[in-house]
Amino acid sequence: MAELRHLVIVLGDQLDLHASGFDGFDATTDAVWMAEVAEESTHVWSSQPRTAVFLAAMRHFALALQAAGRPLHYTRLEDAGNAGSLAGQLAADIARLRPVGLLMTAPGDWRVLQAIKAVAASAGLPLDIREDRHFFVTVREFAAHAKGRKSLRMEYFYREQRQRHGVLMQDGQPEGGQWNFDADNREAFGSAGPGLLPPRASFEPDAITRDVIALVQARFADHPGRLDSFAWPVTREQALQSLQDFITHRLPLFGRYQDAMWPGDPWLYHSHLSAALNLKLLNPREVVAAAEAAWRAGHVPLASVEGFIRQILGWREYVRGIYWTRMPAYADGNAMDAHEDLPAWYWTGATDMACLRDALAQTLAHGYANHIQRLMVTGLFALMLGVEPQQVHAWYLAVYVDAVEWVELPNTLGMSQYADGGLMGSKPYVATGKYIQRMSPHCQGCRYDPAQRAGDRACPFTTLYWDFLMRHEQALARNPRMALQVKNVARLSDADRQAVLERAGAIRRGEVGHG
Template identity: 80%
Template sequence: MARVRTLVIVLGDQLDLSASAFDGFDAATDLAWMAEVVEESTHVWSSKPRTAMFLAAMRHFAQALEEAGRPLHHVRLDDADNAGSLAAQLRVDLARLRPTRLVMTAPGDWRVLQAIQAEAAHAGLPLEIRDDRHFYVTVREFRAHAQGRRSLRMEHFYREQRRRHAVLMDGDEPAGGQWNFDADNREAFGPSGPGAVPPRATFEPDALTREVLALVERRFADHPGQLDSFAWPVTRDQALQALQAFIDERLAHFGRHQDAMWPGEPWLHHSHLSAALNLKLLNPREVVAAAETAWREGRAPLESVEGFIRQILGWREYVRGIYWTRMPAYAESNALAAHEDLPAWFWTGRTDMACLHDALAQTLSHGYAHHIQRLMVTGLYALMLGVQPQQVHAWYLAVYVDAVEWVELPNTLGMSQYADGGLMGSKPYIATGRYIERMSPHCQGCRYDPGERAGDRACPYTTLYWDFLMRHEALLARHPRMALQVKNLARLSPDQRQAVTDRAAQIRRGEVGALPA
């Protein structure tokens, strides 16, 4: 084989023909390289929907590269000589292909970056890592934003980006005269529920995707999750269709009820675009522009559009900056010294807590749950139970189709589990079962009472809320946003405190909440 000039490394979350790694690509001398390896589904116990999402999208992108006339060396998961890991496969192929240099777009996972850098060094080859143009803000720019600040807050960062990129701005002022419409976007559904909800954009698996689904069922038979309803966009064209469907059918109703939950309704008015964004099938600029245009044309209210854009231009960019400026130490964060194991039923959904059962069942079926289900149902329970945050991180990374470490790790360790001590979130997000009762009807059909903190009918969320305050009383009493909650402990007698502690111990032993296997 003639020696390759440039080997362009393409990872499973870099499925973009216009990625920076392809700048200057010459089909006569250069070669793209993709590898499907079992390690990416086993370093965490990746669910079937997540693995299928990545593999189906990768194989369709391989077709797109071929159609674009770009030579590709593609190692498939079911190839007999597959080396099993990115590092091992790259080492084999560097010896076989003999490139003079390596080029890639910056990856989204610290572990992967270290592995590729190590293999390039081992082979004695230069490795050029280029900026990922799918983000508004480079890591260097985020570092400059963070430098010298006593504290970091997403809201400050978000406003800077609105001004810088002229998004939802009327001259020098924010559209509508305010930056944030959260006060308009936190309503529950009424007693009759969400009403008619437009169906999500679904895509019937084609022959290539069906081939992947069969492979995943065969190769990862013991992994969690189901593939019966797999219908995610796995191509650029499908992702664009999904974007248009959201803008036309659900954006107008997204804001007001974006924090609401309803049993058996996983999709509601959310966009379901995060996986397509994170695999780079969509560019955030086109998503933000489509939402802003819908508002300016009178097709969606400002509060919905602002709430949606904040998730992309604000939160998505912010968590990436936190990840790449704080790794690798950030991954070991455990500010609350949490050490409990994640309950085994998180992997099966076998719990008699109605809200958790619903969130886990849809997660395992679809690889999806919206942000409140992640933060204030699954994440809240793990936080107050005292689960080691690295176990929570591994679960989130494994089960969701949109999970890439740069976005999942800070959201889990920082925002959800307060493991970074307040870098990401200004306080621990804790609540009793009353919060879930307010935002959904789950409690109406649940055996537990959110108003009870101890006893056989006590809601585990409520018990664990008071137990969390007691366990961290000294720390939280000094916290300006938690002091009032801690003061409520003074209302509890010693006997009431002991009753909470005893009930919490039952929950941690698995005597409460778990259903028989």
Template identity: 85%
Template sequence: MAELRNLVLVLGDQLDLEAAAFDGFDAAHDAVWMAEVAEESTHVWSSKPRSVMFLAAMRHFAQALRAAGRPLHPMRLDDPTNQGSLAAQLQADIERLRPARLVMTAPGDWRVLQAIKDVAQAHGLPLEIREDRHFYGSVREFAAHARGRKSLRMEYFYREMRKRHGVLMQGEQPEGGQWNFDADNREAFGAAGPGSVPPRAVFEPDAMTREVIALVEARLADHPGRLDDFAWPVSREQALVALQRFVTERLPLFGRYQDAMWPGEPWLHHAHLSAALNLKLLNPREVVDAAVAAYRAGAAPLASVEGFVRQILGWREYVRGIYWTRMPGYAELNTLDAQEDLPAWYWTGATDMACLRDAIGQTLQHGYAHHIQRLMVTGLFALMYGVQPQQVHAWYLAVYVDAVEWVELPNTLGMSQYADGGLMASKPYVATGKYIQRMSPYCKGCRYDPAQRSGDAACPFTTLYWDFLMKHEAALAGNPRMALQVKNVARLNDGQKQAIRERASAIRRGEVR
């Protein structure tokens, strides 16, 4: 066998033929390594839709590699020689293939990076980690932005990115004369509901994906989630179709209704592109460019396009910078000392709270929920309940098809659970059930009353909101964005406070759910 010069490692979230790891690739001397291993579905209790998303996309990418003439050494999940973990499989294949060097694009998970580094060191092999060009900016550039700042608000970073990359700019000024259009966005649906919403782009599983579905059903039978209507894009070609469909059909109303919720309507006007982006089936530049082109052509309003661009050019780049400049310590943060266990019904959706039942139910069915369902329903409840943030992180990483740790961890620990003490968010995002009532009709069909904070009919969100403020009153009093909310605690008499505490205790004991 000819000497193998470079063994190019490709992970399940690096499915890009143009990745830096392939620079200088020579089919006569180099080969690609990919491995499907059980560890990636078991280190957190990965849902069936998430596991199928990654495995099916990996197999379609392996097909694209072969078509491109790149020698491939794959390991399938059901291969009897499978070692079960990335590290063990890589070690076994190094001994078999004897490469002179390992090459990879920077991964999106600290745990995986350390495991690969350890294997390379144990074998005395050089490991070349190349820049991930998928992103607009590098981690080094984010670190330079963060240096010396007392706070790391996304808004300032986002404005820098807009200027640097000339996105929605008129010279030195933002398009339309303002940096964001929140005042024009984030409406609730009227009483009649969302009306006619274009159907999402669906992709009937082909033979390869059906094979993966059968494998996951067999191997991960006890994992949460359903696969009877799996229809996510698992190839670049499908992802491009999904992008075009969003820009044409849903982008015009995306901004206006991006925070709205409606029972039984999981998709609404959202993009559903985050999984394709995070697995690198789509490049963020082509996604942003397509949205901006729609605005320039008069096909989508500036408010919607700016709101969408901010999620990708701003928030997505920002959380990656937070992750890689703060790990590994960031994963252990717990500023509020939250120690409760995640309620078991997060894995089943078996709760009487209509908003949570719907959000968790669709999450388990599709591996998807939009950002407000994550932040202000499932995340909000966990925050006020006092769930240990690492357990919340494990749940989010497990259940969503777009979950890769670099993006999921900061969103969960920082934005949702305030576990980083305000590094990312200027305040804990806490609210009573009245917020959910304002943004959706869930409360009309719920046994709980969002206006009540104690008693048998009290909405658990409202009870836990007041309990949260009382518990953290001293710590939050100095936060200017929380001052008015905290002051309201003083209006409660001792009897009211005791009733709230008793109701909150009953919720945490599982007597109310």
């Protein structure tokens, strides 16, 4: 057998035929390595939809590699002798294949990177880790942006990237004369509701995906979530169809309704592209270019396009920079000293709070919730309840089909839980149930009243909001963006404070809010 020069490692979120790991690939001397291992579904209690998305996309990508003439060593989950872990399987295959060296595109997970480095060192093999060209900004470039700044703010980073890449720019100035169109966006649907919505871009599972669904249902039967409505894109071709469908049918109203929620309808005007992006089935450059082209052709309002591009070129790139310049210590952040357990009903949806019940039901059914449901419903409740942020992180990483740690961890610990003390967000995002009432009709059918902070009918969100401000009153008083909210706390009488504390205690004991 000819000597194997490079074993090119491809992970489940690196499904790109043009990745840097393939630069200089020689089919006569190199081979690709991929493995499905149970550890990736058990190190957090990965939901069935999330596991199925990864496995189906990996198996389809294996076919694409073979069609491209690239020798492949692929281990399936059900193969005899599967080591069960990424490190174990890689070590076993190195011993069998005896490559001269290992090569890969930089992974998106600190844990996985350390495991692969350890295997390479143990085997005495060189490991060539190449830059991930998928992103607009390298980790080194982000580090240079952050160096010397007293504080980091996504807005300044985003403006730099708009200028650097010429996105929505004209003669050095932002199109429309402003960088941000939030004032034109973020409306609620109103009492009439969203009306006739464009259908979700969905894909009937083929034979490969059906096999994966059956495997996941059998192997991970006790894991949360369901697969009866599985329709996610799992190939490059399907991902491109999803992109075009969003640009044509939902982007025109995306900006206006990006923060709106409606019971029983998870899809609304959102893109549903994050899983395809994070698996590398789509490149963010083509996504941003397609959105900008739709505006320049007159098909989409500037406010919608800017709001969408901000999520891709702004937030997505920014959180990756935060992750890779702050790990591993970032994962241990707990700035609010939160130590409560995550309520068990987060895994089942069995709560009598209408907004949470709806968000959890669709999460378990589809592995999906929009950014407002994540930040201002599931995340908000956990933050104000005082849940240990690492438990919140583990839940988000487990349940969502688009969850890869580089993007999920900063969004959860930083933006949602304020566990990094203000690195990701300049203040804790806390609100009473009145916010949810303003952005959705959930409160109309709920047993709780968002206007009440204490008593049997008090909305747990409202109770916990006041409880959160009271518990952190001194610390929050030092944050200028929280000054007004803290002043409102100071106006509470001793009796009002005691009533809030008693109601918050009942919520934490599980006497309120469970199904």
